[in-house]
Amino acid sequence: MNDKRDYYEILGVSRDANQNDIKRAYRRLALEHHPDVNSGNAEAEARFKEINEAYQVLSDPEKREVYDHYGHSGFDQTYGTDFGGFGDFSGFGDIFDMFFGGGARAQTRTHPSAERGNDLRYDVELTLEEAAHGLDHTFRLTRLETCETCQGSGAQPGTQPETCSLCHGSGQVRQQQQTFLGTQIRITTCPKCHGEGRVIGQPCHTCNGQGRVRKASDKTVHIPPGVDTGMRIRLAGEGDSGLRGGPHGDLYVITHVHKHDIFERRGNDLWCEHKISFSLAALGGSDEVKTIDGPEELHVAPGTQPGEVYTLRGKGMPDPSGGHAGNLNVVVKVETPTHLNDEQKTLLRQFAASRGEEIREGRGKGFFERVKDAFGGL
Numbered sequence: 001m002n003d004k005r006d007y008y009e010i011l012g013v014s015r016d017a018n019q020n021d022i023k024r025a026y027r028r029l030a031l032e033h034h035p036d037v038n039s040g041n042a043e044a045e046a047r048f049k050e051i052n053e054a055y056q057v058l059s060d061p062e063k064r065e066v067y068d069h070y071g072h073s074g075f076d077q078t079y080g081t082d083f084g085g086f087g088d089f090s091g092f093g094d095i096f097d098m099f100f101g102g103g104a105r106a107q108t109r110t111h112p113s114a115e116r117g118n119d120l121r122y123d124v125e126l127t128l129e130e131a132a133h134g135l136d137h138t139f140r141l142t143r144l145e146t147c148e149t150c151q152g153s154g155a156q157p158g159t160q161p162e163t164c165s166l167c168h169g170s171g172q173v174r175q176q177q178q179t180f181l182g183t184q185i186r187i188t189t190c191p192k193c194h195g196e197g198r199v200i201g202q203p204c205h206t207c208n209g210q211g212r213v214r215k216a217s218d219k220t221v222h223i224p225p226g227v228d229t230g231m232r233i234r235l236a237g238e239g240d241s242g243l244r245g246g247p248h249g250d251l252y253v254i255t256h257v258h259k260h261d262i263f264e265r266r267g268n269d270l271w272c273e274h275k276i277s278f279s280l281a282a283l284g285g286s287d288e289v290k291t292i293d294g295p296e297e298l299h300v301a302p303g304t305q306p307g308e309v310y311t312l313r314g315k316g317m318p319d320p321s322g323g324h325a326g327n328l329n330v331v332v333k334v335e336t337p338t339h340l341n342d343e344q345k346t347l348l349r350q351f352a353a354s355r356g357e358e359i360r361e362g363r364g365k366g367f368f369e370r371v372k373d374a375f376g377g378l
Helices: 007-011 019-033 042-058 061-078 092-099 128-133 278-283 342-354 367-374
Strands: 120-126 135-146 172-179 182-189 212-223 232-235 251-257 264-266 269-277 285-291 294-300 309-312 328-335
Touching: 007 019, 007 042, 019 042, 042 061, 120 128, 120 135, 120 212, 128 251, 135 251, 212 232, 212 251, 269 278, 269 285, 278 285, 278 328, 294 309
Parallel strands: 120 251, 269 328
Antiparallel strands: 135 212, 172 182, 232 251, 264 269, 285 294, 309 328
């Protein structure tokens, strides 16, 4: 092995080069001298073997240390004369890993891997009262479930899937085409088995070879008090069945709360308007007000003005995470009395007079009076 070229010289790097420098040099030279790019070029093939051999040693810290101390002869005792298997192009794996993303090499699959089932979504509509108090909601769900006839294999009972004859179980096929750079290798999913590596000769009659069938069943979800529109409730394992024995996906229940005729929700707080009489606003007292849980007594202070807000603590929406409930904020609307009788009018005039208010009464001018005024009294 003493007539071999220096590995550092082959890759064009210094002896103190780090692993990144060595890898960059290798990638550049390997792409330039790869046999697929230089088809039929014996010199390029020999050069590629040399580059690959150098990289196999210098990219391995243990082998590099032996080489730095003993040179090529160090491998006769430590690794033997065929330590890297360079003669059979064992280094091609690194080339494919770097230029095709590490997944381009066709590898034989003995069994396709299990896949998790899809997640599912169910939307539920609620009234504000239902959202406030919570409930158990039952609904009909259709999902993919493992076929009981074939137990998910997709094959008729008594038969087994067969290795794909096109890709020989790898799930991939290799295509070769000529480009201006030379021969280009392209690895694609096998069109016959769709990447499974196996084909089903006798499909199951129940699931038509899919391994899963659609079934409808009743499900119940507990909706906690206080949910709002857009909240998600996760039911683990209630989604579609997985492929080839894979686990079920999850089911997500999305809540939608309708608008209310009386209450407006702002976070966990509720807001509403409440009409009181002119007399109650002036004198103060108690009145009954609606809440999400039923009627409550509202204490109105004397001299309450229109638009004032009274807060009933804890009478809003519950907190779905277990915190404090929100409040109910009552906006007071004072009603002005209409259609007064003579006695009521007299009492109001007396009330105004007692306060020193001057009430100037009189009917409005009619149409002909307004026209007369417009023409200067003519």
